[in-house]
Amino acid sequence: MQVLRRPWTLRTRLVVSAVSLIAVVAAVIGSVTAIAFHSYMYGKLDDQLHSVVERARRPPGPLPLPETLREAGPLGFVGGGGQPLGTFGALVDGDGDVTASKVVEDSGLRAQESAKPLTGEQRAALEKAAPGAGDGTRSVDLPGLGGYRVEATTTAEGDTVLVGIPSAEVSGALTTLIVVEVCVTAAGLIAALIAGTVLVGVALRPLRRVAATATRVSELPLHSGEVALLERVPDAEADPRTEVGQVGAALNRMLGHVGSALAARQESETRVRQFVADASHELRTPLASIRGYAELTRRAGGGAPGPSARSAGPEPDPVTRHALGRIESEADRMTGLVEDLLLLARLDAGRPLSYGTTDLLPLVVDAVSDARVADGTGADGSGTGSARHHWRLELPEAAEPVTVRADPDRLQQVLVNLLANARTHTPPGTTVTVSVEPPVRAGGPVTLEVRDDGPGIPAELLPHVFERFARGDASRARDADGGGATGSTGLGLAIVQAVVSAHGGRVRVESAPGRTVFAVDLQADVVPADGVPAGHDVIRADSQVGDRLTTPV
Template identity: 35%
Template sequence: MKDIGLVAVKEILRRRIEATQQSQADARNKKPKSTLKAKLLITVALLVAFGLGIADLATYTALQSFLYQKLDQQLQTTIGSTAQALFESFQGRPGNGSIPAMVPDGSWGEIASGGRIVFSVAFVQPGTLQGSPPKIQLSGSQAIKVNHPTTVTASNGSQIQYRALAITTSVGNVTVILAIPETGLHATLSRLAIVTTLVSLTLLVILIALGFYLIGIGLAPLDRMTETADQISKGDFSRRIEAESRDAEVEKLADALNYMLGTIQAEIEKREASEGRLKRFVADASHELRTPLTSIRGYAELIETGLISKPEDIYSAAERITTESVRMAGLVEDLLLLARLDQARALQKLDVNFSQIVAAVVADAHVVEPNRPLNASIAPDIHVIGDQPRLTQVVSNIMSNLRTHTTENTQAEITLGVTADEQGAPICQLSVRDWGPGLSKEQLDHVFERFYRADPSRTRSQGGAGLGLSLVQSITESHNGKVWITSGGIGKGITIGVELPIANQGPNTAQNHLGSIDSPLSGDPPVSFGSGS
C-alpha cells in the first residue's frame, strides 16, 4: 500500500512539474501585450503633447503676426524721413549716410526711377560693415508693390531677409524704397521657439509623471486582483480575493450594474415601443371615430332643436344617422378584430373550401358592380385550415379595395390556384389584379399600415378608414400565410396576392393541384363577368 501511495504522489508531482514547465514555456513564447495602464498613459501623453503643440504653434503664429505688424508700422512711420535723407544723399548735401530717426541699423534705402534703381545707400553706424543690399524687383510677377510691405531676400543669396516698403513721391516718376532687416524679428521668434519647446517638454514630463501616478491609483484595484489571480494560477491556492476588499466590490458592483442596466434598457425600449404603438392606435382610432360621431350628433341636434321639420328632411337625417352608425359599428368591429389578432388569440381552425369562398365573393362583387369587366379563374376544391368568416373577410376586403380605388369600368382579374413555396410545399395562391391608378414605391411601403390611405384627398365615405388591407395582412399571417402587393407604378394598376398553406387532403390531392399551377383544373374554364368577358 505504501508503494502505491508513493507512486501516486510521484505521478502527481511529475504532472505538476510538467504543467509548470509548460506554463513557463508558454509565458516565454507569448508575445508581450500592452497593459491598460500603458495604453491610458500613452493616450494621455499624446493628448497633452497635441494640446501643448497647438498652444505653442498658436503662440508662435500670434507673436510672428504681431512682430510683422509692428515692423510694417515702423516702415510706414519712417518712410517719409527716409525719403528726405535719401534725396539729400543723392544730391550730395550734408548728412550723407546718416541714419534717420527710428530706422534700424543695417537698413537700406533706395531710389528707383524709370524701372531701375538709380541710388542705394545703407544706413549703418560709422565703422560698421554694411550688409548685402536687398534684392528689389521692379517688374515682373514678383515686383514690389507700392504701399504694400513685402519680405525680400538679400541680393548676394545670403539668408538675410528684409521687410521692404515702396512709395511714390511727387517729384517726377520716382519711387523710394526702405528695407529694414528682419534679423531681430527672426531672432526673437527663434528664442520663443526654444523657450516654448523647453517649457512644453518640461510640462509634458511633469504631466506624464502625474498621469502615471493618478492612473496607478485608479487601476490599483485591478492590479491587486491581477496579482492575486497570478498567485493562484501559480499554485498558491491559499490566496483569496477578499470579499470585503475594494477590488471585489468594484468587480461585483460593475457586473451587477451592467446586468441591471442592460435589463432596464431592454424593458424601457420594449415599453416605449409598446406605448408608442398604443398611442398611435388610439389617436388614429379616435380620429376615425370622431367623424361618424360628429355627423350623428349634428343630425340629432337638427332634429331635436326643430331646425328641420319637413318629414322628408327628418327622414333623410335619420337615414344619415343610421348610415354613420353602421359605418362606426363596422370600424369598431375591425378595431376589435385587429386587437384580438395582435394578442394572438386562437381563431377557429377548420377545414375550409377556399375555392367556394373566393367564388362566392366574386359573385357578390358582380352583383354590386354588374358592368365591371371581371375575369375570374378559380381552381375548385382548394382546401385550407382556418376560420371561414375571417378568410371570407380577407377576400371581401381585397374586392372592397378594388371597388374603392378603381372605377366600375376598370378591368380586374382574379386567379386562384395552387403553387409551391420556396421549400417546395404546396400552397394556394389568390391574386387580384386591376388596371387602375396604381401605386408609387413609397405608397407600396405603407399600404398595410393601419389607417393609411394612398389617396388622402378622398373622403372617408369614399376611401374607407384604411383598415382593410391591415386586416388582410393580420388575418393571413394568423393563418401562417403571407400577403404581398406589387405595382408597375402610377397608372399601371396593382396586384394583391394572398398565399396560404393548403389542407392535407390525402397523398394525391396536393400533387393533382400542383399539376395545374396557376391555372384552372381541366374541365373548369375561367369564369367571366361583365362586358369585358
C-alpha cells in the first residue's frame, strides 16, 4: 500500500530551501579552504624537507670535512639545526634495504648522541614505501612514529640516503581546521534555521491573515437565508504593491461580487416569499367560498344526508353529484396546499412557535392511528375495511414520558407528513414502523424514526428530498380511489425540515431498496421525578393518554 507523504507547508519549504543553500555554500567554502590549507602546509613542509635533503647531499662549509662529520658518515647531517624532533635519516644499500638509520629525539648538542635507530618494523615499512632517488617527496607511515614526508638523495660519496620529517603537526592542523569548519557550519546552519523560521513566519503572517479571512468566509452558511458577508481582508494585507497584497485585494474583490450576488438572491427570495404568503392568504377566502357553494349546491339538490334532503328538492344526477364531490375534494386539497405555503412563509420569516414541554408518545400513537385509518379510507370517504399497509409501533418499555420542548401542533404535522409520505410512496403491503428512542445519555437528543421496507428513494432524488416541490413522481394525477402511487405537491418533507429546524433539531434520511429511514432528532426536555417540569405544563394529546405503552396498531 502506497503511503501518502504529508505535503510540506510553504514556510517549511522556504526555510529548508534557504538552509540547504547555505549548507551547500558553506560546504564549498570549507572544502576549498581545506584544500588550500593542505597545499600550503604541505608545501612549507616539503620546503623544510628539501633543505634537510640538501644538507645530507652536500654538507655545509669548505672541504675537507671536519673529523666529527667524517666519523658520523653519511648520516652525520641528522640532528643539525632547523630539523624538527622526529627527523630521521636512513642509509639504503643497492637492494633497497636500510643498513643504518637515526631518529632525532633531542635537540641541541646532544642530538647526534641521543639519536636512535629505526626498529625492524619501522625499517620494513620504510623499505616498502620509500621513494627512490629523484622520485620526489612521498608520504610514508611508520609504526609508532606516525606520518612522514620522505625523500631520497645521493650523497657526494655516492651513498643513497632517505630523509624524512614528521607530518603529524601539519596533519593535526588540517584536522583541527576541518573540525572547526564543521562545527562553525553546523552552528551557522542551526542559527540560520532558527532565524529563517522566525523571519519566514513573520513574512508569511499577512498571508495567514488572508487565509484566516477565507476560512471564516467558507464557514458562513451562504447556501440559504439572509447572509451578511462583511468579512474582508484588512487593508494592510490588500496592498497591490506586494504579492500577498495582490492576493488579498483579489479576495476582497471576489467577496464584494459574492456579497452583491447574495444580496440580490436574498432580495429575490424575499419578494418570492412575500408573493407566496400574500397569494396564499388571498386564496383562502375564495377557496372557502368554493367549498361553501359546492356544499350549498349539494344540499339544495338533495345530496346532503339527513332529514333536510327530503325537503330540499330532487336529488342530483350521478354526474352532478360526482362533479360536486370533485369540487369539494380539490378545494380541500388546494386549501391544504395554501396552508402549507403559509406555514413555510411563517417559518421563513422566523415567527416564534408555541413551545411547551410536550410528551412525544401520545402524539406518535395518535398519528399512527390516524394514518392507519386514512390508509383504509378511499378518496370519497368510504372505508375499505382494512389498511393497505402494515403499521407498527416501537415505544420505550418504561412508563416515563418522553418529553421535548416543542410546539405540539407543528410536531403533530411533522409526524403526519412523514407517515403520509410513507403511505403515499410505498406499494400496498409495505410495513411502516414508527419508533421513539429516549436519550441514551444526559443531554442527548430524542430520536423519532419512521422506516419502511418499500422500494426506497431513487439515488438521484435522495439529496433533494427536503427541497420544496421536490417530487419522486412527476405526475400530478391523483387516483380516484386514493390508493397506489399518487402525485404530490412536494412540500411535505420541506415542511418537516423547516419545522424541525425551527425546533433546533435535525432530520436525516437513509434509503436503500427494502429500507428507508427518516430520523428526527429533538432536544430532550428534562422532566423531574414528579413528572412535571418546573414552571411548565406537560402538553399531552387528549385521546391517547392511557395508551402510551401500546405498540400494536
